[in-house]
Amino acid sequence: MEIKGAIFDLDGTLLDSMWVWNQVDIDFLGKRGFDVPPDYPKAIAAMGFHETAEYTIKRFDLKEKVKDVIAEWDRMAAQMYHERVQIKPYVREVLEWMKQQGIHLGVATASYRTLFEPCLRRNGVFEYFEAVTETSEVERGKGFPDIYIKACEMLNENPEECIALEDSKNGLLSAYRAGCKPIMVPDLWQPDEEILQIIKGKYSDLEQVKKAFESGEI
Secondary structure: OOOOEEEEOOEOOOEEOOOHHHHHHHHHHHHOOOOOOOOHHHHHOOOOHHHHHHHHHHHOOOOOOHHHHHHHHHHHHHHHHHHOOEEOOOHHHHHHHHHHOOOEEEEEEOOOHHHHHHHHHHOOOHHHOOEEEEHHHOOOOEOEOHHHHHHHHHHOOOHHHEEEEEOOHHHHHHHHHHOOEEEEOOOOOOOOHHHHOOOOEEOOOHHHHHHHHHHOOO
């Protein structure tokens, strides 16, 4: 079946940004005289912002309000996205090539537009995308099909005619459950058996994805 749409995850797929929140932890706690404990990243991994702030305040006995902690994290992350985060290798070349092939391009992300849009514009790739959607715009987050269903609707394409390029388990499951063809481009995580059963391919970078298109593998 002809591929008519390509929907990209943002952090870890289009953007080399997975370091940002680790750096936020280092800078935030360092400012208060603490190193990041080895178990801290794992402890907060599944928490939302509000819960993470509550946990951090309690663990380090901080005399601060949750809303103020979250606001400081937002400011720190925004500065890094706006000034330092770069696109990953081959992003511009692959987007240009896909556009030339008539493939409609979208983004499906759990990030916030205030973070990523200035970053994508600074890196000169925002205008390639016809549809940009965030998990805040749908009922459920990644892991559920909602965001990919919405992205396909915004592109006016059927999910089965769209590939989804992702680096995370929840993102790949989200795309698969929406009916898209999940393609994995690993960043910090390698697929487990569940993911190996559902993905249509795993490629080391976006240039390899392009080569797979050209060879008819995708």
